Amino acid sequence: MNLFYFISFYFLFLFSIVGYGNSFKSIFRLKENNLGYLGILGILTLIIFTYFINFFIPIYPILSLFLLIFGVSLFIKFSINNFKILKKDFLILILVFIFLIIFILNAKNHDDFPYYHFSYINIITQLENVFGLGNFNHGFRTPSSIFYLSSVFNLPGTNYNLIHLSPVFFLGFTNFIFLKKIYLNLKNKENFSFILLSIMSLALINIFFYRMAEHGTDRSAQIIILLIFIEIIEFISKKYLTEEQLNKLIILITLAVSLKAFYLIY
Numbered sequence: 001m002n003l004f005y006f007i008s009f010y011f012l013f014l015f016s017i018v019g020y021g022n023s024f025k026s027i028f029r030l031k032e033n034n035l036g037y038l039g040i041l042g043i044l045t046l047i048i049f050t051y052f053i054n055f056f057i058p059i060y061p062i063l064s065l066f067l068l069i070f071g072v073s074l075f076i077k078f079s080i081n082n083f084k085i086l087k088k089d090f091l092i093l094i095l096v097f098i099f100l101i102i103f104i105l106n107a108k109n110h111d112d113f114p115y116y117h118f119s120y121i122n123i124i125t126q127l128e129n130v131f132g133l134g135n136f137n138h139g140f141r142t143p144s145s146i147f148y149l150s151s152v153f154n155l156p157g158t159n160y161n162l163i164h165l166s167p168v169f170f171l172g173f174t175n176f177i178f179l180k181k182i183y184l185n186l187k188n189k190e191n192f193s194f195i196l197l198s199i200m201s202l203a204l205i206n207i208f209f210y211r212m213a214e215h216g217t218d219r220s221a222q223i224i225i226l227l228i229f230i231e232i233i234e235f236i237s238k239k240y241l242t243e244e245q246l247n248k249l250i251i252l253i254t255l256a257v258s259l260k261a262f263y264l265i266y
Helices: 003-023 035-054 061-105 113-124 145-151 163-188 192-208 219-238 243-259
Strands: none
Touching: 003 035, 003 061, 003 163, 035 061, 035 145, 035 163, 035 243, 061 163, 113 145, 145 163, 145 243, 163 192, 163 219, 192 219, 219 243
16 A cells, blocks of 8 residues: 555544544543543544444445545534644644554564454455354454454555554553643642653653554553552542543543453453
8 A cells, every 4th residue: 555645544533532532531531631631532432433433344444435525524524623721732732643653564463363363354244244254263262352443444445454553542542641741740740650650651652562553452551550559549648539530431441451351450
């Protein structure tokens, strides 16, 4: 696939995901315009959509194209209304995802990709109401929402070349959230130990999780779980839990468990 088209779709999906997150944040009672959390919420929204739609029809490439275009239109409306306020945040988000392009291109596929990852995604794009696959392949007994998210990246004419994009959005939006936390705490001269913890977490996810193409069904969940612990530590240090923070935790925990069910134990 031509690199120019790859990068173009990459950023269109970025904008689309943020557009979905902003449009549906009121349902999840989020008020702030943190682009990182809007992205996380946009991912969860697309996962819910694809799960629901796949009960009735396959996630056809033409349907994925419609979801992309609709999401981009939502983002355009959001950016027009908030560009003056969030122009620095938009710039930082784009710079983060430009940097992550290197991470996408520098590794081979995950070892389980030919075993059941690709097969699962391919089936979702061709069949509806997928049940009972575990009788054919042990890998199908461990379903993950990341396969449903990946099915959205199968567009007409792309020939499955974009389905590896899913993990980069988990890493990219989490990067933005940590950068935002570091900046705000430095600006407000708040708890230095929390600033240090955020910097270390930012370093950890970019060193340990940099091989984006090798991510399985669990690494994106590990990134989200790290963010969950940071949020818990933050409200414990402030000795109060706002409704906004509680809703964030619910969104993050739901997303992590959907990626890998055994993380519910954690």
